[in-house]
Amino acid sequence: MNRLILWRMLQEEIRLNTSFASGKGFYSFPILVSISGFLAIAFTDEMISDMGYLEYLEVLHFGILFYGVFAGSLAFFGNEFLEKIFGYLGLIIGLPTTQPITQRKITLLYFVKEFIFYSFFTLIPAFIGGLIGSYFYGINLISLIEFSISLSFSFLTGLAFAYLISSLYRHSWKFSVVGGLITLIIYSLSVTNTAITPSLEWYLHKDPIFIFISLINPLIISFCATILVTDYHEEVTIRTIGYQDRLKEYIGKFSWAKQISNPTIISKERIDLQRSKTGTKMFFSFAFPLGILTFMNWFIDKGLPIQIDFNTIFYGVMVGFFGTMIYSWLNTIDSPTFYSTLPVTVSDVVRARLVLFFTITWWIPLLFLSLISYMSSEINLLPIGIIVMITVGMYIVNYTAWSTGLRTNSALFDAIIFLKFFIISVPPMIAMTILSLAISYSVSIVLIALSCICGILALFSIFFYNRIEVKWQNETFD
């Protein structure tokens, strides 16, 4: 029975993915991953000479560990998002509500399914890419296989960590924070005198005890997570009573925006944002990538012989880029299906959400950038950082809105859309990052170059915004 459920879960996962990304986009994702694996091998020598052997391997392991956490978070917290986007979704994981099977068992099977799915979807394609690369670039095959196995264990550990957090979260969010921190501390202490993951330690020194630890770690974490899953889980709901009717008040407040969008739609979206408490989620979703960025900054400083100081302008670029996350959050608050009963187009709703992005949520990136600037004692760079942040934010968010409409999360699962997003976003970011690093060498030239890029991005922003109507006005909400 377990094997059958597992098989059906895998089928469900593939059908779910192909339903919100195109089949072509979904199936081409492993090809992209294979190319990445090939490139990782192709540039191995350069990376090792730049970063150092150990640091390079640690970055790869650290990356795959976080990928495991990310994939697990998407799996264990993702259904809530999906239901908001697509309405009610009956998934196999919900079987215990009607069938004689425990939630504990089905959740464990779900975790196993996740590992199998991501193994076939990303790990094995990356390995195949690496294998092809090793043929061309003369990398030792045994070494590649051993390293791939070690990466798989790190991925599994990340996935298991996300599983544990989700199990704790079902009890309370406080449990998940405390439990997550305790696990992180225990893990950090256990790798103090070794490589960043036990499997990397095994790869480096071939001590068999570490391959055992690599396996036992995720098993213990997932065992604890499974034990914590209970069968009687009551959803934590928002306040059930006491909401004041505020729509009319907001329609009045947003009447200035009637040339851009419909004030009633903006007001509805504004109320959604407030009552769903998504602003708080947005705030914390900013803290996580910025934390990673700060860690990478520290790590590169530590690992490289030269000193790189990411300044406020650089963070302005990054914070602006993370505007995509805010827009994406705005698209996950509530299902837009009700609009299909009204004389409203998809482009009306997209523009309403853009108005919200530029008027209501602007404080989140501004707050982060100001804090970073203050902590780095670079208040003098803050005005330029803000201009850069606003320009990059407008550019990337208008592009995201134009290319993904109301389904940002699911659309970015489509490899083709993701590739286009990557091509549109990365070159200007690289250019601005290089310029931000060069500001101490030639202020005037850097400022002129930054102004030019900002001007070009602003023009593109207007172009993308104007295309929203054409692209989305005839689309349906279904």
Add this chain to the structure above:
Amino acid sequence: MAVIEAREITKQYDDVAALKNVDLVIHEGEFFGLLGPNGAGKTTLLKILTGQIRMTSGEAQILGMNIEDNVIDVKKKIAIVPEQESPPSFLTPREVLEMVASIRQIKNPDTEKWINFFELEAMEGRVCRNLSRGQKQKVMLAAAFISNAKLMFLDEPFINLDPIVQTKVRDWLVQYVNKGGTVFLNTHLLENAQRLCDRAAIIHNGKIQSMIKVKELNNQNMNLEELFHEIIL
């Protein structure tokens, strides 16, 4: 005067033909029922006629306008209750009605009337996300009824409603049609169709199998349920 004219509507989902050359004419002031088993194509046809999805081929005129070219103009003049109740999760029922009235630019909307009609006062201060399915269905019906539209598309509107509210809604719909409104009702609750409809069509496997005048059927001492079983089984 025809308010709905559909010609050779076809809808293809990959290999599945959900609708096959459907022809349909519905006149002003009619109470029309579209009956059929699950998966027959009822909801697909309603969604096409209301511009919620696009047809693969064919043509449909709603209130004299081509639906594919005039989705927004058509939606301004019709009211829709979809199959699954889905009022905005974070608005209160009153806010939903205010939103509908505002988007449809209804002057002096009868918000209080519909709040009272569906007994939504008890839900004041609660957001739709926290309502029961039946309560959400009431909000959806109120949002349609407040629109003052001349043509209504209702997809299984009685599901989840208690018997008392069902009776109230049925009575109101009869009055609405008597005053010149038109109803396009999708249902598999044949008893309701028998009571309400002037005309009904039975759809099966994406094709209209039979067009029935309910009075004539009554004169033949038959009812919709018997005919339905005869056609479908």
